[in-house]
Amino acid sequence: MLFVVLGLVVLLAVGAGTAWLVAGGGSATDSGSGGGAGEWSVPLASADSMDFTQGLAFAGWLTDKTVIRVQRDGVLAYDLTSGKRAWGTPSPGDQLCGATSGLTNGKGAVAYGSDQLCDHLAGVDAATGKMTWKIKIPAEKSRLANSLTVPRIMDAGDVAVVYANDVLSGYRLSDGAKQWTAQLPQGCHIKDMNTAATRVALLLDCTFEGSGGLVQVLDPKTGKTELRSKIGELSLMSLMLSADPLIVRQEEGDKSTFTVLDDRGAKASEFTTGKVDMLAMNTVAFVEGMFEQRRYLVQGGRLYLTTFPENVPGKARSSDKVLAFDLKTGKQVWESSGTQPTMLNLVRADDHGLLALEVGDWRDLPPRLVRLDAATGKAAEVAQLPQKYGTEGDDARVFERNGAVVIVPWTPVAVKHAVVYVHTKES
Known part of the structure; x- marks a missing residue:
């Protein structure tokens, strides 16, 4: 069982020294499978190791x-x-x-x-x-x-925000100069944090001071407090989901409550959902904490969440759905299952909707790049990737640029590649 400890990562130490764990370069191919116009991948040298920290x-x-x-x-x-x-x-x-x-x-x-x-x-x-x-x-x-x-470590504009040994500090990315060390209210400790280009948002637990939870916003350049807002009692599983806009997520049983604050710290909206997927994609055994990467996006006044995964009958894979919420009203706009029953990895959102990777399965379902319509959530296939990369994009950072899909798996669990690149016929 893993226990989340803010700001801490526990790595299994396996002796001194390092070994280059990724192959020297990718193997380029011109594959006709899946519509790839150009394709290469980098094998993960530690893919068969039982020490999953090696390829994290x-x-x-x-x-x-x-x-x-x-x-x-x-x-x-x-x-x-x-x-x-x-x-x-x-x-x-x-x-x-x-x-x-x-x-x-x-x-x-x-x-x-x-x-x-x-x-x-x-x-x-x-x-x-x-x-x-x-x-x-x-x-x-x-x-x-x-x-x-x-x-x-988190980035906030040109500042690296570092939380270690119960100390939160900002260092300039250009030269490493220390810019500030945060001052917290007496009796409060950081429960979670998040950053944006112009903002560092802290979720503080001040229970022993009788204040319950607080949201504190810092200027990343100076570390000065820009606002504090009372958020009430915090649940055990509370997250600072977004710094801009300010969104706090709290879990109670199979339900999650999302509180959206405006720039003055006042409650803009609040809504409750069923069980959503807030599992970190970048954790493995012996690893705790880090800046946890989760399956959600905030963009253009929308919060995109994914439902908790369920097994697909007769298949050795899981599937989920995407939920879109309007942050102003707190109302659900739509629910989408994509085009196939599989896991969805959210790539990015814009005015046209949400771009996502349908993870697929190397056994019988090729991965697909799909777009979910902004108004309806209706899914349309953009491109199909080679079936051999099915599941590689499950727990991964996925990029798309000018028709090229780049997959960087977070962990070596159940994947064989460190990097996957497929240039689709779409541009």
Whole structure:
């Protein structure tokens, strides 16, 4: 059983040193299966290992020229056109142990350390792989044998927000300069947090002070408090689901309540759903915390959720549905099952609707890129991918750009590839 501990990741330590766990480059093919105009993939060298921490990805980054995978032994970039290794930067310490989820102006940050202490942060230039700065950050040794406690790292504009050893600080991505350390109300602790380009949103538990829950918003450049809002008593499973707009999710049994706050901290809407899927896609055995990646999207005044997965009768796979909610009214706009009974991985949303990957099954159902209509949720196939990549996109970061689908699995559980690239006939 896994217990979520904010900001902490526990990695199974497996001795000193690292091994390059991903093959040197992709194997390019011109496959006629599934409509792929151009296709390559990178095998995951640790796919058959029972130590699932070996191939765990801390981040998947996409630039104009490369897809970048940040994992335990280093940061690896692959050319989008050919799949060849563009560059590779090994961890400066025994292992990497965290990363910003995205890039800002081509810059990201990674955490690294020894096999016992994750106590450094480094800046990464995504164009070259060069680590442009390195600093020491707060850290603590795990109380558990053969494990490592590491920080949660999130990006907020050009600032890396780091939560470690009960300390929340902001570091400038350009040079690693410390910008601030957060000040919390007395008697309160951080239960969850999230970031946006211009905002750091904290969900605080102040039960011992008699205040219940608070939402506190910080300026990522200065760390100064911009607003505080009382949210009432918090349930055990409470999340700061979104920083912009501010959305708090609380779970009670098989129901979830979502509270939306406006920019002044006042309640804009509140609605309750049935059981939705808030399981983290990037956790494996011996790994707890990180910035957890979940199956939902917030875009254009909409909250897109997925229902809890159910088994497909007669098949060795699960399926779910997408729910769309209007954040102003709290009303459900539509429910969609996609085009096939399978899991859906949400890629992005815009005015035209929601783009998603139907994960499929390598046995009998090819993955499909589908678009769910903004008004109705009706699903239409955009492109079909080769069947051999079925299930690779289940627990994965999925990108789409100009007809190219890029899949970066978070974990090595039940997958064989570190990166999958398919250029479809759609553009």
